[in-house]
Amino acid sequence: MIIPNIKNSDSTNFFLLAGPCAIEGEEIALRIAERIVKITDKLNIPYVFKGSYRKANRSRLDSFTGIGDEKALKILAKVGKEFGIPTVTDIHESHEAAIAAEYVDVLQIPAFLCRQTELLVAAAKTGKVVNIKKGQFLSGASMKHAVGKVQDAGNPNIILTDRGNSFGYQDLIVDYRNLVEMKQFNVPVVMDCTHSLQQPNQESGVTGGKPELIETIAKAAIAVGADGLFIETHPDPKNAKSDGANMLQLDLLEGLLEKLIRVRQAVI
Template sequence: MSPSIELCGYKVGPGQKLFVIAGPDSIESEDMALRHAKLLKEMTSRLGVPYAFKCSYDKANRTSGKSFRGPGLKEGLRILDRVKREVGVPILTDVHETSHVGPAAEVVDIIQIPAFLCRQTDLVEAVARTGKGVNLKKGQFVAPKDIVHSARKAVESGNPNVLVTERGATFGYNNLVVDMRGFAQMREAGLVVCFDATHSVQLPSSGDGQTGGERKFVSLLARSAAAAGIDALFTEVHEDPDRALCDGPCSLNPQMFEDVLRQVLAIRRALGHEPA
């Protein structure tokens, strides 16, 4: 596999600028999505890093069937299309079934395969065949050295532009840990690697039908990952995380996110990983 890939017209990999993926977990409203995309585009432009806006139209894997899922496929993609056109920013969203792949590919620039579905061959191959960038979330149950097999499914379907995202490994019940050795192991396998700094602090299903999180550790883990060696950073950002309809305990507000991003960039520059 290639030591670098192309996402949204940017080279991503060792020796390239950090690629940033950020936005709210889910589309809560059209205005909310537009507001966040504009704010995050301005911030990342000011810091000089390539950026894609992320947001989900349907969270099909919530702990409880009563939890907020989003506006759904048709309305959600309409909103993301408007964000893309009006804000002028590339879009990433996730798909949970093969029937959603075609409609999503008509709008978005990067299609994400959720961690729970990273071994679903039909889904991985369908996403790869669109020719869009692929963000393959590493399952919480998958060893770093083993995710290469899922990535190869996409590459062998004709798509070399596969980003693999670490988002923590299951550590007993209701907890995740991040093994920093995994970044080196995945890179040694020829993968281009992203770190999801916010989902990695989840406490899965630890509440009453809800997933909790430890936001206070996001910065620590992001700095550690930057030192270990990553090519991209994935972060969920919400203007008021404590009122977010999904994954609020893990999300950062915009100022927190900017602080974390500045710290990550400073570490990369100190190590010679971030080009001028």
């Protein structure tokens, strides 16, 4: 496993990147992390806590973007220290890479920005693991260029994550060939099981989603060989400040992971 300090790193299970869409506050971040740590420790699943310190890609100007960069980053650092787990957050501009790298273990490149050379190089130069989300407009095979940019900048620690492909103007579809194609680059490949169920560009300016299909997406990803899963989860998705429409109810996570372990055991 290329992620430092990851628990259960000798596990044959898939690994998990999970947490709320955005850091909403310290208490809820710690509560979500504590619950997931208990579940993943019990199931021997390597775990990375996920939380965006700032949401830059919003449909409307009045959408929630964060509680303040430094405040949110310090919460991510506290989560990592308190539970002894690695953390991941996304960055949107080159200057953010060095700042976020002081607080987290993995820097995530949003799908819309996976072709941004300066952003990829800045993330690479921090020495942190770089999780690149595949653009909704790209094939898995075409991600070789994003991988090459990070490698050529001197960083071999790369993860690739699929989050679906644009299907018309307001929907996404998952093509599982992308996971297979991205595995040829000899980096861990992850399926984003929640963002791939978004229904973007709604008239209201609030992204919709189909969380009832999270299990379907996750099972299929494990069956075709995904190394890891990305799942945004919240104890009360309807009242989450960001992306509540496609997040998994936290109470459902353990049961889902138990099913996925059985799928994993059947295919390895």
